[in-house]
Amino acid sequence: MAKQKRIYGCTECGATFSKWAGQCPECQAWNSMVETVVDTTPTGGSPSRSSNWTGQQASVKTLAEVTTEEMPRQPSGSSELDRVLGGGLVAGSVVLIGGDPGIGKSTILLQTLCRLAQGMPALYVTGEESQQQVAMRARRLGLPEDQLKVMTETCIESIVATARQEQPRVMVVDSIQTIFTEQLQSAPGGVAQVRESAALLVRYAKQSGTAIFLVGHVTKEGSLAGPRVLEHMVDTVLYFEGEADGRYRMLRAVKNRFGAVNELGVFAMTDKGLKEVANPSAIFLSRYDAPIPGSVVMATWEGSRPMLVEVQALVDTSHLGNPRRVTLGLDQNRLAMLLAVLHRHGGVATYDQDVFVNVVGGVKVLETAADLALLAAVMSSLRNRPLPMDLMVFGELGLSGEIRPVPSGQERLKEAAKHGFTRAIVPKANAPKEAPKGMQVIAVTRLDQALAAIFE
Secondary structure (H helix, E strand, O other), X not given: OOOEEEEEEEOOOOOEXXXXXXXXXXXXXXXXXXXXXXXXXXXXXXXXXXXXXXXXEXXXXXXXXXXXXXXXXXXXXXXXXXHHHOOOEEOOOEEEEEOOOOOOHHHHHHHHHHHHOOOOOEEEEEOOOXXXXXXXXXXXXXXXXXXXXXXXXXXXXXXXXXXXHHOOOEEEEEOHHHOEOOOOOOOOOOHHHHHHHHHHHHHHHHHHOOEEEEEEOEOOOOOEOOOOHHHHHOOEEEEEEOOOOOOEEEEEEEEEOOXXXXXXXXXXXXXXXXXXXXXXXXXXXXXXXXXXXXXXXXXXXXXXXXXXXEEEEEEEEOOOOOOOEEEEOOOHHHHHHXXXXXXXXXXXXXXXXXXXXXXOOOOOOOOHHHHHHHHHHHHHHHHOOOOOOOEEEOOEEOOOOEEEOOOOHHHHHHHHHHOOOOEEEEEHHHOOOOOOOOOEEEEEOEHHHHHHHHOO
């Protein structure tokens, strides 16, 4: 039998010790020692060291000899979830879902498993709720209950043993921070417990071909609790965005070995659970009866599709020594840089103004295509001049005042034309040879040209 030994390693410098200590003797870091288990069996006596996930002897091949057949996908029953997963569930994949408490992690997974259980074996493992609580939620949401199997357990050895007996094709573990292994003496939720439990689940998924969903807690900063290696071990990492008390939820893929990253799925929270939103641009464009200053629409690119969002700005005289720069849904450091470019190359100073910028609907715009729209909203608020409601703007702004092109300009224009926009100001390199029907496309190369076109 394999011999196991407990050691304690420092997460800062990597040094290992036989006993725990509050301070690492090597790097002097406090509370950095974590417990782990090592296998002391000689290499020759452990056949698993030379085998792959399937237990077979590992082989060496050239890339030309490896088959590249497309992995079959299992639809989850939700087109928005399938979009974020890259087209559906892949057998043997491990998906980690994180988000704030109450934002809908358990709800969306219970909905998904209840649908999938109608056509395949499924198992829902909960370490935070009782079976009665899970059943009550399913009945409240009106989900089919006759096929899904539920288990309340926190010991990873018992979970894997039950899974080998039940042989589900899809399984949920809610949550990984409540699971522990008997090989370690530390409390559940610790770095070592989370790492070892996740490693056993990943190995089981690869060996059996079971698709596994892991629910992960997040810290107050919004990142997944536990070791960073947890995100490296799994195949896909999904984050819920949006406010827990808001109506809409955004599910974003930040890592995906089977699809594109930064894909965004949009859901609406209802009394019957999370409902997919097929046309996100429509919900983020709740415009007004009349134009108002400080508001402009831009086309952002989320994963593999364009989406129209409204950018709002409020510029007001500051009574502080250091004017405030506040952003919601955008990078605050980039706002400060763009205001400097506006002063240098646009001749507009905001050093005595408070600037507040918001993306309506709680969407986080992570790309630089929002630069031109952001400055357009700032100028509109500063001059108190409303922009036309049929105007759409996008483009990246350089430090020398040039307007740079952005990816997928044609698709952004088509999305805007589909929603009734008749005028667009875009970088010259993104101007199409033939504009969409009913739309006037104005191509600009410099910031002063863009401001002149916007406020002509």
